[in-house]
Amino acid sequence: MLMIRPSFDTLYEALMARDPSYDGRVFVGVSSTGIFCRLTCPARKPKRENCTFYDTVGECIEAGFRPCKRCKPTTPEASADPVVKSLIEALEQRPGYRWGEPDLVRMGLEPSTVRRAFKRHFGMTFLEMARQRRLQEGFSTLAGGGKVIDAQITAGFESPSAFREAFAKILGQAPGSFSQDPLLVADWVSSPxxxxxxxxxxxQLHLLEFLDRKALPAEFKKLLTFSKGRIGFGRTEITDQIQEELDHFFAGRNGVFETRLALHGSAFTRDVWRELLKIPAGETRSYSDLARTMGKPEAVRAVARANGANQxxxxxxxxxxxxxxxSLTGYGGGLWRKQRLIELEQSYGSQSRSAG
Incomplete structure (x- = not known):
C-alpha cells in the first residue's frame, strides 16, 4: 500500500466501489450535505463535484464537516463492525475459554465471515486472538507468582505439555525454565x-515486542545471554510506566515516550535506533533519509537491517x-500494524501543525 496520496479520480472510483482498502485511511467530505464519511459508507454516493478527500478525521472536522451517522467515521473501524464488536466483548468476558468454530455457529455467526473480518481488522483470526488471550492469562498468573500448573489451568490448556509447547513457541523456552532469582523480569502489556x-x-525497558512476532524467541535468547539466564516473571515500575504511556499514545493524548531504554546491539545499530527516536510522531522517513542523516549515504542496506533488528x-x-x-515495507509486527500506527500518528502530526 502506498502512503502517497492517490489521485482524485482514483479516490472517487474507490468511493463509488466502496473499496475497503481505503477504509480508515481516507475520508470524503460532501459539500452538499456538510457531512464526512468513510469511503465504504452505504449511503447514496455524492456527485464528484461535491467531494473533497481528507487523510484524517481531524482534517474533516477542521474543514467544518460533521460525521456521518450511518458509517460512523469517528468510531474506530473494528469497533464499528458489529461482528467484531460482539466477539471482542465475549472474549473479554471469558478470556480463558477455549473458543472454537462451533461457538461462533451457536452465536449465529458464519465462521468464514468472522475469519475475514478479523484478518482485515487485526491481521489474525478470532481463534488466533483467543489463543493469545488465553496465554496472556497464563502469563499474568506466572508474573503474579503463581505455579505453572495454575497458569496452565487459567490459560485453559488441558495438558501441561500443550501449555509448555504454546509458551515455548512464543519465547523459545518453557515456563519452568525461567529464573527464580532474576535480573530481568517479563510480563505482558496490552494494546489495541x-x-x-x-x-x-x-x-529500564529492555524489550517490547508483539506476542506473535516471529523474531521474539531469538530476541529473548539474546537477553538471556545478556542476563546470564536470569530472566524471570514479574513486573516493575518500568512495566507499569510503559503500559501507561502506551495507553496515552493509543488514546491520542501523547505521542512521546519517556521510559528509559536499554538498547542492545552493535554501536552502528544503536546509532540507527537513536536516529529513529528523533522522528516525530506523524512524520516518516525513508531508509536513504536515515543513512544520509547519519552521514553514511552508502549504508542504506545496513540501516534497513538495523531497523529490522529493533526490539x-x-x-x-x-x-x-x-x-x-x-510504500510500506517489511515490519516485524506485520504490515497491518505498521499501517494502523502511521494512521494513528497522523493525528499527532496534525496537532503539531495546528500548534505551529
Missing part, C-alpha cells in the same frame, strides 16, 4: 494492536520508515 511482551529491570516496538519507531517510493 494486540498484546506485547515487556522485559524490564528496575530502571523495542512502537517506542523506537521503526514503523515510521517507508520505502523510497513511500
Amino acid at each position: 494492536l494486540g498484546p506485547l511482551i515487556a522485559v524490564t529491570d528496575s530502571t 523495542i516496538a512502537i517506542v523506537v519507531p521503526c514503523h515510521r520508515v517507508l520505502g523510497a517510493d513511500g
Whole structure:
C-alpha cells in the first residue's frame, strides 16, 4: 500500500466501489450535505463535484464537516463492525475459554465471515486472538507468582505439555525454565494492536515486542545471554510506566515516550535506533533519509537491517520508515500494524501543525 496520496479520480472510483482498502485511511467530505464519511459508507454516493478527500478525521472536522451517522467515521473501524464488536466483548468476558468454530455457529455467526473480518481488522483470526488471550492469562498468573500448573489451568490448556509447547513457541523456552532469582523480569502489556511482551529491570525497558512476532524467541535468547539466564516473571515500575504511556499514545493524548531504554546491539545499530527516536510522531522517513542523516549515504542496506533488528516496538519507531517510493515495507509486527500506527500518528502530526 502506498502512503502517497492517490489521485482524485482514483479516490472517487474507490468511493463509488466502496473499496475497503481505503477504509480508515481516507475520508470524503460532501459539500452538499456538510457531512464526512468513510469511503465504504452505504449511503447514496455524492456527485464528484461535491467531494473533497481528507487523510484524517481531524482534517474533516477542521474543514467544518460533521460525521456521518450511518458509517460512523469517528468510531474506530473494528469497533464499528458489529461482528467484531460482539466477539471482542465475549472474549473479554471469558478470556480463558477455549473458543472454537462451533461457538461462533451457536452465536449465529458464519465462521468464514468472522475469519475475514478479523484478518482485515487485526491481521489474525478470532481463534488466533483467543489463543493469545488465553496465554496472556497464563502469563499474568506466572508474573503474579503463581505455579505453572495454575497458569496452565487459567490459560485453559488441558495438558501441561500443550501449555509448555504454546509458551515455548512464543519465547523459545518453557515456563519452568525461567529464573527464580532474576535480573530481568517479563510480563505482558496490552494494546489495541494486540498484546506485547515487556522485559524490564528496575530502571529500564529492555524489550517490547508483539506476542506473535516471529523474531521474539531469538530476541529473548539474546537477553538471556545478556542476563546470564536470569530472566524471570514479574513486573516493575518500568512495566507499569510503559503500559501507561502506551495507553496515552493509543488514546491520542501523547505521542512521546519517556521510559528509559536499554538498547542492545552493535554501536552502528544503536546509532540507527537513536536516529529513529528523533522522528516525530506523524512524520516518516525513508531508509536513504536515515543513512544520509547519519552521514553514511552508502549504508542504506545496513540501516534497513538495523531497523529490522529493533526490539523495542512502537517506542523506537521503526514503523515510521517507508520505502523510497513511500510504500510500506517489511515490519516485524506485520504490515497491518505498521499501517494502523502511521494512521494513528497522523493525528499527532496534525496537532503539531495546528500548534505551529
